[in-house]
Amino acid sequence: MMAHTLRFCLPTPAQCATMDEAASRITGIAALMDRAGWAVAQAVRSRFAPCRVLVLCGPGNNGGDGYVAARYLERARWPVQVAALAEPREGGPAAEAARLFRGNRVAFTPENARRADLVIDAVFGAGLDRAPADEVMNVIREAGTLVAVDLPSFVNGKTGAALAEGPDYALSVTFVRPKPGHILPPGRVTRGELVCADIGMPMRCLEAAAPDIWLNQPGLWSVPAMKPEDHKYSRGVVSLCGGRIMPGATRLAAAGARASGAGLVRISAGRAAEAYRLGAPGLVIDDAPLAALLEDERRKVWLCGPGLTEDEVEATLPVLVAAGRVVLADAGALGWAAGAPDKLRGVSVITPHIGEFAGLFGKPGDDRVQAVRDAARELDCVVLLKGSVTVIAAPDGRVALNDHATPALATAGSGDTLSGVIATLLAAGMPHWEAACAGAWLHGEAGLNAGNWPIVEDFDGHLGDARARAIALAADAACDD
Numbered sequence: 259m260m261a262h263t264l265r266f267c268l269p270t271p272a273q274c275a276t277m278d279e280a281a282s283r284i285t286g287i288a289a290l291m292d293r294a295g296w297a298v299a300q301a302v303r304s305r306f307a308p309c310r311v312l313v314l315c316g317p318g319n320n321g322g323d324g325y326v327a328a329r330y331l332e333r334a335r336w337p338v339q340v341a342a343l344a345e346p347r348e349g350g351p352a353a354e355a356a357r358l359f360r361g362n363r364v365a366f367t368p369e370n371a372r373r374a375d376l377v378i379d380a381v382f383g384a385g386l387d388r389a390p391a392d393e394v395m396n397v398i399r400e401a402g403t404l405v406a407v408d409l410p411s412f413v414n415g416k417t418g419a420a421l422a423e424g425p426d427y428a429l430s431v432t433f434v435r436p437k438p439g440h441i442l443p444p445g446r447v448t449r450g451e452l453v454c455a456d457i458g459m460p461m462r463c464l465e466a467a468a469p470d471i472w473l474n475q476p477g478l479w480s481v482p483a484m485k486p487e488d489h490k491y492s493r494g495v496v497s498l499c500g501g502r503i504m505p506g507a508t509r510l511a512a513a514g515a516r517a518s519g520a521g522l523v524r525i526s527a528g529r530a531a532e533a534y535r536l537g538a539p540g541l542v543i544d545d546a547p548l549a550a551l552l553e554d555e556r557r558k559v560w561l562c563g564p565g566l567t568e569d570e571v572e573a574t575l576p577v578l579v580a581a582g583r584v585v586l587a588d589a590g591a592l593g594w595a596a597g598a599p600d601k602l603r604g605v606s607v608i609t610p611h612i613g614e615f616a617g618l619f620g621k622p623g624d625d626r627v628q629a630v631r632d633a634a635r636e637l638d639c640v641v642l643l644k645g646s647v648t649v650i651a652a653p654d655g656r657v658a659l660n661d662h663a664t665p666a667l668a669t670a671g672s673g674d675t676l677s678g679v680i681a682t683l684l685a686a687g688m689p690h691w692e693a694a695c696a697g698a699w700l701h702g703e704a705g706l707n708a709g710n711w712p713i714v715e716d717f718d719g720h721l722g723d724a725r726a727r728a729i730a731l732a733a734d735a736a737c738d739d
């Protein structure tokens with residue numbers, strides 16, 4: 259793995275345990291815990307005026323961070339109390355942190371939470387492995403303003419799922435790297451503002467954790483830049499299958515492909531060719547039979563599904579796969595394969611929304627990352643599950659979470675644009691997972707820059723700049739490492 263990809267990794271709680279274990283053999287956990295608690299105290303001090311703070315401490319190292327934070331806040335002369343759910347295990351770093359806190363201790367009760375101006379929740383963090391008891395949740399629910407150490411104590415750090423019903427937090431302070439549960443909903447909302455503190459974790463400990471989930475950012479992948487010697491075939495040819503009834507979707511995908519930098523975009527429209535020829539003049543419309551078009555070896559990448567009926571998919575997708583083409587299947591192609599995902603075998607990338615995903619593989623449940631990863635393994639192709647946070651899995655188990663997006667993207671035709679962008683990046687020669695990740699990011703960047711209440715056609719005007727920005731950011735990331 260390239261070192262700079264560690265910058266964007268999102269270790270799971272299990273991987274954090276491996277990292278902690280490795281760290282305990284190098285720096286010791288106590289030093290890391292001290293910096294973690296200090297970072298919590300600093301984050302609180304820089305955001306809130308001095309006020310009555312109650313720190314809720316659990317029995318593990320999350321609680322240990324809480325005792326350290328309490329000690330540093332008290333040293334800054336804030337009125338602080340600690341309420342312990344249970345005492346830490348004797349001999350561990352949390353017990354030592356508890357011993358060093360000499361301030362006020364009160365009972366772990368809802369009344370004490372209600373009396374505080376600010377409650378710091380250091381009950382459970384990465385070690386949360388089951389729903390907290392009512393005894394815990396009744397206290398958390400009584401708090402006014404909440405700050406989480408690492409994670410809210412009822413949010414699963416791997417999936418973002420809430421294991422109990424609880425309030426939203428003002429702030430979460432995590433360490434080393436955010437966890438998937440900070441990025442995935444509903445944890446993404448519950449955690450409030452996210453601060454990730456550098457606590458001096460040695461990089462080899464992070465490496466030892468072998469993270470396999472990443473935040474989707476330029477630098478995780480890089481998009482080809484324009485070269486002086488480029489010609490349209492080196493930039494890449496995108497071919498789309500066009501149908502007779504819904505040409506709009508195919509055209510939107512074609513426009514997305516063109517706007518994101520494809521050298522040439524062609525629609526294979528058969529008998530519907532005349533209708534497509536009335537569209538954008540920069541598009542090439544073919545009416546020859548598919549078999550004849552496939553004689554052109556330069557036409558490697560095909561997008562099949564947007565605007566197609568199931569019959570039209572049936573007539574095209576198997577032919578493209580049999581011809582060894584790189585096929586991106588979306589929309590109609592996913593409906594065609596509902597209940598029989600094997601029909602998509604041989605396809606390189608699929609881009610379902612949640613309904614299409616459920617039709618193919620069943621509902622993803624709480625652990626969306628695992629569901630998408632399983633689907634990618636099962637079909638041996640890249641699976642991109644669209645959502646407010648898009649999950650992109652490779653058959654080898656790598657997963658990227660794309661939160662570089664805006665609700666403005668949630669408009670009809672937006673998915674067609676996205677598939678066109680990904681097709682362009684595949685045609686430019688990017689590996690399949692990287693192309694899907696980069697496509698999601700470019701699409702999000704275009705949406706973020708398309709102004710208020712954009713319609714889908716507005717995104718196209720921002721895709722070129724999005725690509726240029728991705729190239730610049732990836733270059734920066736490479737320089738920094």
Ligand SMILES: NC(=O)C1=CN([C@@H]2O[C@H](COP(=O)(O)OP(=O)(O)OC[C@H]3O[C@@H](n4cnc5c(N)ncnc54)[C@H](OP(=O)(O)O)[C@@H]3O)[C@@H](O)[C@H]2O)[C@@H](O)CC1
Pocket residue numbers: 274275277278287290291294316317318319320321322323381382383384385386387388389390391407408409433434457459
């Ligand atoms: N990674 C880093 O860089 C660093 C990480 N650090 C910090 O370490 C934290 C992880 O610490 P951790 O591994 O000790 O786990 P933690 O969250 O304290 O919980 C374990 C305890 O909770 C218990 N328990 C769990 N669920 C429960 C439930 N529902 N109901 C009741 N009990 C429950 C569980 O009990 P058991 O399951 O054994 O019965 C066990 O006693 C991490 O979040 C971060 O804050 C920093 O200090 C240093 C650098």
Ligand SMILES: [K+]
Pocket residue numbers: 320379380381382383406407408409410411
């Ligand atoms: K916590």
